[in-house]
Amino acid sequence: MREYKRCVQRGKRRQRRANLKVQRLIANSHLVGTRGDGASVDDIYCASGKWRGSTYLRGEGETGISEGKHWWIVKARFHGSDFTALLRGEEGYEIALARRHGQYEYGIAAFGKGIEYGRVTKTDATAECGALG
Secondary structure, eight states, X not given: OHHHHHHHHHHHHHHHHHHXXXXXXXXXXXXXXXXXXXXXXXXXXXXXXXXXXXXXETTTTEEXXXXXXXXXXXXXXEETTEEEEEEEEGGGOEEEEEEETTEEEEEEEETTEEEEEEEEXXXXXXXXXXXXX
């Protein structure tokens, strides 16, 4: 029984480390691009926890803007230097993030998995994070 508990604790520790590693990669980042369903995204994630997400749906012609004071990473999985993860924020905000072959991708989170990934450009957002307050 003790061996089982140790295995469970080791798995949780690995998961926390993977989540923290992705969180450090995404902190102070500005992600701009298009999801796989054609929606344009323009998101900022700060190391302080503040974030702003903007999504423009072409067919509907509206922009959805979400903001919050805390974001976190769950279900991070590494495959060499590539990863997949879910990013969550307050009030049910959730997106899928991935890095494949050095390229960042942004997708829709559904049922605990990422779908419809599209390529995004990741740039430093230290200045924007200061403006978010």
